[in-house]
Amino acid sequence: MTTFILKRIGLGLITLWILSLIVFFAAQILPGDPARAILGPLAAPSAVKSLSHQLGTDKPVIEQYWTWITHFVTGDPGMSYQYQAPIGPLLTRALGNSLKLAAVAFILVVPLGILGGVIAALNVGKPLDRVLSVVGLSAVVIPELVSGIVLILIFGIWLNVLPISAAAPPGASIGTQVYHLILPAIPLVLILFGYIQQMARAGTVEALASDYARTATLKGLPRGVMIRRHVLRNSLLPTITVIATQTGYLIGGLVLVETLFHYNGIGSLIYNAATNKDFPMLEAGVLTIGVVYMVATLIADTLYSLLNPRIRYRGLE
Amino acid sequence: MATDHRRLDSIRDGSSELENHYIDELVAGRVSRRDFMRKGAVIGMSSTLMGAVLAACGGANSVSSSSSKSSGAAPAATKGGTLKLATQAPSAAVNPLTVSDAGGLCMLAQTGEFLAFDDNQALQLKPMLATAWKPTKNGTVWTFSLRQGVKFHDGSPLTADDVVYTMQQLADPKNASNALSTFTSVLKPDGVQKVDASTVAFHLEAANGNFPYLVSSDNYNAIIVPKGTDFGKWQSTFIGTGPFKLKSYTQNVGANFVANPSYWGGAPHLDSTAFTFYSSQQPQILALQGGTVDVIVQFVVQGAQSLINSSQYNIISLKSANHRELSMRNDMAPFTDPRVRQAIALSLDRPGMVQALLAGKGVLGNDSPFSPKFPSTNTTVPQRAQDLAKAKQLLSAAGHANGFSTTLTTEEYEEIPALAQVIAEAASKIGVKIKLKVENQTSYYGKSTYGNSDWLDAIMSLVDYGDRGVPNVFLEAPLTSNGPWNAARFKNKTYDGLVKQYVAAVDLQTQKTLAGKIENLLLQETPIVIPYFIDGLTATTSKVHGVNPTSIAAIYLKDAYKSA
DSSP: OHHHHHHHHHHHHHHHHHHHHHHHHHHHHSSSOHHHHHHOTTSOHHHHHHHHHHHTTTSOHHHHHHHHHHHHHTTOOOBOTTTOSBHHHHHHHHHHHHHHHHHHHHHHHHHHHHHHHHHHHHTTTSHHHHHHHHHHHHHHTSOHHHHHHHHIIIIIIISOOSOSOSSOOTTOOHHHHHHHHHHHHHHHHHHHHHHHHHHHHHHHHHHHTSHHHHHHHHTTOOHHHHIIIIIIHHHHHHHHHHHHHTHHHHHHOOHHHHHHTTOOOHHHHHHHHHHTTOHHHHHHHHHHHHHHHHHHHHHHHHHHHHHOHHIIIIIIO | OOOOHHHHHHHHHTSOHHHHHHHHHHHTTSSOHHHHHHHHHHTTOOHHHHHHHHHHTSSOOTTOOOSOOOSSOOOOOOOOOEEEEEEEOOSSOOOTTTOOSHHHHHHHHHHOOOSEEEETTTTEEEESSEEEEEEOTTSSEEEEEEOTTOBOTTSOBOOHHHHHHHHHHHHOTTSOOTTHHHHTTTOOGGGEEEEETTEEEEEOSSOOTTHHHHTBTTSTTOOOOOTTOOGGGGGGTOOOSSSEEEEEEETTTEEEEEEOTTOTTOOOSOSEEEEEEESSHHHHHHHHHTTSOSEEEEEOSTTOHHHHTOSSEEEEEEOOOOEEEEEEOTTSTTTTSHHHHHHHHHTOOHHHHHHHHHTTOEEEOOSSSOOTTSTTOOTTSOOOOOOHHHHHHHHHHTTOTTOEEEEEEEEOOTTHHHHHHHHHHHHHTTTEEEEEEEEOHHHHHTTSSTTSOHHHHSSEEEEEEOOOSSSHHHHHTTTSTTOTTOTTOOOOHHHHHHHHHHHHOOSHHHHHHHHHHHHHHHHHHOSEEOOEEEOEEEEEETTEEOOEEOTTSOEEOTTOEEOO
16 A cells, blocks of 8 residues: 555656646747736836846746746745745635635535435436436536526525625634635536536446345345445445546636635636746646645545455555 | 906916916916816916916806715715725736736725825826925926925835935836836936925926826826835835825735824724725626625726616716727738728717717717817817718728728727727728737737737737826827837827927917827828727715725725715
8 A cells, every 4th residue: 555655656746747847838838928917018128128037037948947946846936926925825825715615515515416326326217317317417517607696696696695705704713614615616516416426326326236236135134224335335436536536626627616706716826827927826836736636536546445445455556 | 257357466476487377378268267277286386376366267166176976965974994895906016116907006006195196087186295396497397395294104204315216216227117118208217306305306308298197196106105115025014105004915815904093184084994806897796786895996887787777886987098099000001091091980980889888988089099088188179970971982082992801900808809899890881891800918919019019010909098197108109100009100200299299398278289280180190090988987885985086996095984
């Protein structure tokens, strides 16, 4: 197990380094330059030149990358070009916010999705199954922007029962923070419910039709125990993978939801950094998402192996 | 109403030559009372003096400015409370030298103050940190007297040294200063000189009749900071002289300010203000509707119809010089022929555009940067109107009876893509086929230099220009032969000469005469089309009173309060 994890971490570091290269050189292709982004399109050319020099963006590209990475590996992500402030606190705050929103969405969608999938599987072909599938799959295609605005209009303005800003007032209790995050989490729940429900349904249907399920039923186990002990444990394996692959989206891909619900997450931070060619901020943001993504996949793989002894024994060690 | 000549004579005795010139103009009826107040303020006449002159000329002073612009009968000011405002997030560091965006300049104006304040709705430049200013007769040296007893938020007194330091930093070509686009070829750092502890003189590179505007709130980078301030670190203190002091500022999140009890103009009504930063308009509207904020500092008509049509909110609408400019390359066929350019301009239904694109919140443009809000604008020049028959006739005469095809390049910004569409449809009525190319702003502006910018290089280009207190920048940069933003490549010696004279002119009548000549020349040549000027819009709940927004997205809150 230890070797497996160490190997994964080693591979992960190489992936991150390649990612940093891709981000850096891809960002060079984008139009515009940081000083111009700060000073605006109408600034005098001499002002732009002088700011570029201050920021160091007038140096050769390779030199810029070298300066950045040598600081980055020693734990110094540097200063944001755009905000002229250290990146660390900006990034930590944004990541914290994103994790909170993702956590609320996860806590809502994972049990709902699995429950919906199992119920559908137990009623295969019946109207309840069809309703759950149609509702789940329709919700997947509703853009967050659309569902978000509808939700705000209904719950935030018309009924006025939920706050429309995802950001709780400073110093708010955890309860208040969660209360503020319910509305923004719903569009995410709508999008993810369909995936998770379908995966859980397919896995459960397959497991129910398996030999071991029939054996369990025939040896006289109560239906509930049979489902819990034999069916779920096997049927949820693919579902866990699906959930893990959605982590990247939930942490870093929520620009629309963050904008609409006025939330400072890492998605909008990266988007802004890319628009303004705030290169150190962009790198730090993308690499953070990369780390989150890798950790999520690692956890999923570990869980997978714990739930499925075949993988643990044969595949990993 | 009779003119009291004896009183006037006694006023004349104590006044300068330039002041007496204006008094003569007023008595002769060549300058309106409104223009007299505005122009008088620019050349440094005190409001007491102007009031006395107006009184001597008969009638009460009809040009009193109103401090509160919120509509409805305002109840007596309530003390205390926190006003919550939604504003565009500053797109970069709040550094007085480099700020260029609406969110950032709104922040500067919360704690910072200028030598003079352009309350363009009251039609005059008001004293702020300077109490008076005078030009030399030819307008090349302007002397400003500073207000006594003003203290910065760190307790230090405001002196001439602070003003000299601030202005020299802003005008230094070695600094990354955004004020350089205003000060280049007007003011050099060594032109800023301390006369005594409370007097500063500006020695200009060329005569400039409107110089006070360039050191007023109009030049939003020009807030006065203490001598020795590190501009890059200013955002950690926000030290200025204004009615509010910084409590906290968090990038991308918001800012909180508290009342400055020792403000020179008296403490504000509010205890504090809380700004929340937004990255787009729609969440701001939802926040106002949901009661999260009391004020949206600035918004545009697109997507805000629900606010404009609702009676629940007060919409403060400010006349502005904010406009869109359609340039046609005078050096590229078929736009080398002025008749072709005129034909495009004549195809447009301007009143229809203002209604459809701006919900009526704007005024017609006449293809020159002279917005009706400028006192120097010559309103006797006839307004250009849609005339398809004449447009076709002009095209025909220019050898394009069957029209032609071309491309219009523009930016993804506010209503501009829709405007481009409207222009293309209008042109199709006279046989001109316009293909649209809408780009994001970064690609469109490029490096903002000739040969490196779609904005400046495209055969037809449609761009936005923000509000200014005087038309100087609009007249020079995009239209003079050596202007840096001359997307039309308009090169006309007569025009260059007229603009030079206009900029140097100190008295309003001369400015007006020259403005008329410039307006007529631009109509004749039509290097650019300016279809309309867009009002600045601010929205508040009905409980908010006394907020004082400007058409460049700043907002002044000293007199603001919330009723129960």
